[in-house]
Amino acid sequence: MAHCPQPPRTEQLGQSKHELAALLKDLRKRAGLSGDRLAKRCSMSQSKISRIENGKVRPSLLDVESILRAVEAPSGIVAEVTTLARIANTEWQDIRSLRKRGLDKKQQELAALEASTTEFRFFLLSMITGLLSTPEYIRGSLAHSPVDTSKTVARKLERQQILYDTTKRFTFILTEQAVRWPLVAPSVMAVQIDRLASLTYLPNVRLGVIPIGGHMPIAPMDTFTIYDETLATVENTTGIVIHRDSRDIAAHLELFCTLESYALYEEEARERLAKWASQYRS
CATH class of the missing domain: 3.30.870.10 (Endonuclease Chain A)
Structure with a gap:
């Protein structure tokens, strides 16, 4: 029996922003970093990190790459999050x-x-x-x-x-x-x-x-x-x-x-x- 293909992420543009916010917040917590410490590592304000994690600000791809480096995310996660960030910006x-x-x-x-x-x-x-x-x-x-x-x-x-x-x-x-x-x-x-x-x-x-x-x-x-x-x-x-x-x-x-x-x-x-x-x- 044939299976229906899963919809591509480009059809989920409306929810990708919130998925990205939740994933970045989870990665920060897994790295054992406070919002303030992450902000210092990324040369961002703590309020910007908070707005990104709450889905109030759509981070640019460069912002996301900076956060991923700061939390030392594994390469497999980097690829997934980068793809999600690009979709969130579209x-x-x-x-x-x-x-x-x-x-x-x-x-x-x-x-x-x-x-x-x-x-x-x-x-x-x-x-x-x-x-x-x-x-x-x-x-x-x-x-x-x-x-x-x-x-x-x-x-x-x-x-x-x-x-x-x-x-x-x-x-x-x-x-x-x-x-x-x-x-x-x-x-x-x-x-x-x-x-x-x-x-x-x-x-x-x-x-x-x-x-x-x-x-x-x-x-x-x-x-x-x-x-x-x-x-x-x-x-x-x-x-x-x-x-x-x-x-x-x-x-x-x-x-x-x-x-x-x-x-x-x-x-x-x-x-x-x-x-x-x-x-x-x-």
Whole structure:
């Protein structure tokens, strides 16, 4: 009789944070260390150790590695805890749950995240993000949603005001596919592309487009956003993966740097955008 496979840990992201906290606390006790002594060995505050063990703070992978060295954890445990720490620093938000909770609630979360972020890096693989979209394009992107999206449209448009906050810096890299995918009617697409061109004049916005052509040996697989250098979100058809581990963020920063080198900017970008908009108008 066949046995059902055990679900992978990546399906248990919600509980991994608490599992990690309990395991780290148990390892400290097995090592015969007080919270204060462990804190000194790790060059952390005792209050931080306490918050980690109580699940109130999500430790970074570097924090976990420091604790494991301090408690002299055996190699087998190190591998298990390190894997658990990486999962604890990753979150999955599936689109079905987001819709059930209300897509406008996700917009409120994004607004709060954007308020606390100084530097934004967006790579857009297949469509235009809400911060750059016209109202018609936003409505078109939500046209097939089974729930009412009127509040979501309003929230997306409200969020666009952050582009005019000159204390923040934005870099948007869009593929030709993202710009030209015919999500809405041709005349509406032309206006949307015009909006992209107009945003290139904002002093705190750097917008680049990657035309199809030439040689680009690195091929991105997903749309992603990096907030400062502390968080990265990766989007696909079924949901969003949120990375907080510094190594995952570093990998996305390296990829973004490569993709930046493929893009056209300023006048070259505006000329290409004008050509694409003209093609829609014709």
